[in-house]
Amino acid sequence: MPLASKPLLRVSALVLLALSTAIDASRADGPGALALAVKATYLYKFQPFITWPGNAPASPGDPFRLCIVGTDPFGETIDRAVAGQHAGAQAIVVVRLTAVSPADHCQVRYLGTGDAATARRWETAIAGQPELTVTDGIAEDSAKGVINFVVSGNRVRFEIDEAAASRAGLVISSKLLSLAVSVRPNQ
């Protein structure tokens, strides 16, 4: 009996493997959901490695504003991830915005667009604001935020634009820089 079942098992395994590959390829949702969850976590985990200019946030009582502009790919995932998290003494709140304004007072601003032109327009709108702008998968350098998520080797990684950080008045920890896929150095 065992002798007869071996080829059968091998066939079954092959079938299963083929099936799973097929599911992976057809449903971008699966791995994409995991990547989103990771990105959502990253968004609030950046803050210990970033130093904002002294005048922001305005007062300790103010919450740490994590703003999402444009398309919100995270939904509840980010709300759950951020729940109970603090940036220092500040509670982290997720703020969803449809338009970009310097008066938004965001510490972290996730630009929810895959379009480089849109991203660049938003960035221009808040140019000089002490905000950590995070873009997602933008290929064009000039349109990337301070941090730009990329997926590399099936893992969510990020690029850092030190020049942009400098323009925003932010200082990025070398620890974070060492984790970046690439760093666009400060000129």
Place this chain on the structure above:
Amino acid sequence: MIAQPQRVNLWKATPKIALTIAILLVVAGIVIVFLAARSYSAQKLREVDVEGQILGSTVSAALTFNDRTAEQEYVNALQANPEVLNAAVYTASGALFAGYARSPDAPSPDRLLIRGKMVQGERITVVTPVMQDGAAIGSVYLQVLTEPPGRRYVRYSVVALLTTMAAVVVGVLGVAQSALTRTNAALETQSQELADINRTLLKQIGEREKAEAALRQAQKMEAIGHLTGGVAHDFNNLLQIILSSLSMLRRRGGGWQLAPQAARDFRNLVDAAVSGADRAAALTRQLLAFARRQPLEPTRIDVNKLVSGMSELLRRTLGEMVGIETVLAGGLWPTFADANQLESAILNLAVNARDAMPDGGKLTIETANTHLDDTYVRTIEDVEPGQYVMVAVTDTGTGMTKDVLASAFEPFFTTKDVGHGTGLGLSQVYGFVKQSGGHIKIYSELGAGTTVKLYLPRLSAPDGEASEEPKDVGLPRGSSAESILVVEDEDQVRDFTVTMLRELGYSVVEAANGQVALRMLDADPAIRLLFTDVGLPGGLNGRQLADEALKRQPRLKVLFTSGYTHNAIVHGGRLDAGVALIGKPFTYATLAQKIRQVLSGERE
């Protein structure tokens, strides 16, 4: 030197101290090794802890962003340090996130179960939390080898080597010190011995110097004695001529037919001349006494009687200012000494006493029987223990200082003004007492007075013999059967002597020197008495002549005459037993008596 014992003790203790220091050094070395190991361990622990904290701080971002690759790079970087055995990062839940193990046999644990720091043997394990915003987001696990055993042993060896070297150095120093101390002690002993020898040498030199001084003094006295004796001898010869002439003049003058007045004048003039010559003879005797060449004529003396007999003389000599007290012991022993010299001695002492009491005082003369015992005699030279007659002369005068006392007996030493003393007084006393076999001692205290004690040996011979002065009976005369040989180099003296002897009835032959005299003795065996001067020219002195003559004629009697006595016939100031002597100048009467005495075989 008084502080030296302490120093010596310190030196002696040095080897022990060195040994103690060496032991302490070894102990200190062991303690240092132990403490160093502990301190090294603690420091290593701190270092590893800090290293863990650094690692924790470094890996926080990678842990935060779940970057296993980056994390692995961090922990792998630690393998550059050969002491790191394990390095690992764990998540907050304790799951291994990234790890590095030097040896595959001892991998980092899958789950972290320990916290804090611990030392296990040669391994230090530290678990440090990775902090992010005040919250622990994971842990760093570090396991480090404290120190390779080889290196540790090398370290211990170096300390052990240093300690041993220090101990050896201290030990060697201690041993060297000990040897040095022993050498020092030996040197000390040697130098002590040298010092002793030096002291002995100095003492001997001092004694020799004293002896030399005494010898010089003796030589000086000898020279003065010769000089004085020579002068006295010549004087005596001259006086002999004068006295002989005068005595013959006196005898023969009786036969001259002179007017009564002329006879009286003749006698007075002769008497005056004899008196002057006698005084001159007394002076020469004094000269001889000063020179200690005066032959003593010791006789049996009752000192009490002698002192009593001097009382009038003393009273006159001392004057009214000085009272005289005599304390004479009953049953005083007789002594054997020259009475005239003893009188002179007492008089000299009395005169000194008077001079010491210019404002008057009291002179005490005391006699006593005394016994000088062995103990007392041992401290003095030339004194025999035994019975002595003591004469003490004490004054209440000024006394003497120690210096004066030390020189008191020295000839010519005087404290009196120039012209008031010869410095020979006490010297004469001393010379007389010593020559008499006695002893003299002075006790003096400044301002209280002086006592001089003379000790003269007791005479133990029975009474009688020559005890009294010869009675002045008619002069003994000789006969022509009694033949006398007169030997005298001075012609005049010989002539007068021959004349006197012939007048006394003797038959006389004469010779000018010893050789002639011996020939005469050989030619005439009938000669019964040899009367010879002691000092003779021509190779034979009087003594030698007498010895030679006695060899030829043992029954021959011998009478010596001399201006001064000489060693040839005087030993220790006394005449040899059986030797008869008549001092120059002699008178007709003394010659008559002496000749008869010798011829009849009497002894003095």
